[in-house]
Amino acid sequence: MAQSRNIFEEVNEAEPGARKTPATGMIERGGSAGARRVIRWWLIALFLLVAVMIVVGGLTRLTDSGLSITEWNLVFGTLPPLNQAAWASEFAKYQQSPEYIHQNAGMSMADFKVIYWWEWGHRLLGRVIGLVWIVGFLGLLAARKMPAGWHGRLLWIGVLIGVQGAVGWWMVASGLEGERVDVASYRLATHLGLAFVILGLIAWAIFLAGRREADLIQARRLRERKLFGIATGLMHLAFLQILLGALVAGIDAGRSFVDWPWMAGQFFPPDAFSIEPVWRNFFENPGLVQFIHRIIGYTLALFAIGAYLAGRRAAGPVTRRAFTWASIMVLVQMVLGIYTVLWAAPLDIAITHQIGAIVTWVLILNARFRAGYPVAQSVRG
Known part of the structure; x- marks a missing residue:
């Protein structure tokens, strides 16, 4: 006759007839829990980059550097001027802008380089953010580690990052025409607002990735x-x-x-x-x-x-x-x-x-x- 047990006594899974408790629920099977951890760290990196981007964008505005680069070139614009001839060419383009003509006439090359580096750094950081998203998203797809329901959420973040680049140029272009010496304020508001939307979506996804799907269903x-x-x-x-x-x-x-x-x-x-x-x-x-x-x-x-x-x-x-x-x-x-x-x-x-x-x-x-x-x-x- 089997020995009676106390109702608070734990069952030893090694004993014959003991029922095994599954390590994870059906929702978390297939490596989903591990994938969520990877996604969370990737999103944290994206979050920090976007937050730094907002700060650098603010410094670019406060130092009146945003109109120092008068062209948008997604590929070749990645490299800064590498010699004196290249610097002279960039400076000559800026000298044709309303900001230089009406506000910064007589600016030296040394002063131009200061504002140029701020704007170049701002744009480079934007490219890095886009690259980090692309590598992470395609990597998850290639490894087939995308948890159910996350494809659209992460894709939207990437789409908005791309749109933000276009909005950024739309904003800069407003300061390169007519007699305006600054970008249009409503375009600046659109650019910053979209940055906070992207930051918010990333933060929300980080919060979700930090909890098991089963916990989220119960918490809802x-x-x-x-x-x-x-x-x-x-x-x-x-x-x-x-x-x-x-x-x-x-x-x-x-x-x-x-x-x-x-x-x-x-x-x-x-x-x-x-x-x-x-x-x-x-x-x-x-x-x-x-x-x-x-x-x-x-x-x-x-x-x-x-x-x-x-x-x-x-x-x-x-x-x-x-x-x-x-x-x-x-x-x-x-x-x-x-x-x-x-x-x-x-x-x-x-x-x-x-x-x-x-x-x-x-x-x-x-x-x-x-x-x-x-x-x-x-x-x-």
Whole structure:
């Protein structure tokens, strides 16, 4: 007669008749778990490259370097000028641009090389990002390691990276015609906005790849819909603020009104609708653009406080912490914005503000993910 067992005693799989527990569920079979780890590290590399690209793009704008290369050549443009004749040729092309004629006339070759290297580095980094995506994506296909449901998600990231290159040239081209000495602010906003969309899609994919598919299916059933909706609203409002920040940078509006909380000593800036037709003021009037950026910033801060209060009622501690950190970062970013204005947007403070936007964006997405896919809490808590 078999010996009776305690109900809490573990069954030894080596004993005759003991049932083996499968190492992984059906969803994770076929090397899927290992493939997800590979995908996650590849996406982390892409994420870091795109984040650096955004920062370098900001520095390129702040140093007025974006129009130093007047042609787009995807293949041969990879190499910089290698001799004096090549440098002279590039400089001669720049000397025909409106920026040189109306703003930088008399610039020396040494000064031209400084702005040229910024723009060349920005474009080279874009090519590296595209290459890293192509190698990773085709490698996964060739190795047949693409998990179910991931083909379209990863393909879209690559498509948008390609579109971003075209948008970048569309933006630069706006500053090479007429008497404009800068790129069009709305094109700059489109370029930066798409960069944050790509960064967000990569971050979301990293979050997904960090969890087993079985865990995600179970977590989806536990979705905290109210918190997920709040985080989605916070995400959309933050994205609008990022676009407005690009408009501010595009027309140097951050250096036009350097007092706070007022603007030129009053709540609403003077001459806010001085440009004809009226709609152009929303893109090109420094006072109005900065005013809208401030108002949306205040609104975002209030929204973040509300999100924090709502997040405190989340079922799991991971979700609560995610909402806390996202809300704190929104407030920190607002303070950085005010500091940037008071110091008339010097390069170091302005780029810190842009880095803050990246951190804020990712933390908001993380809070949204945690609300959509809560981490299951054990009985012990």
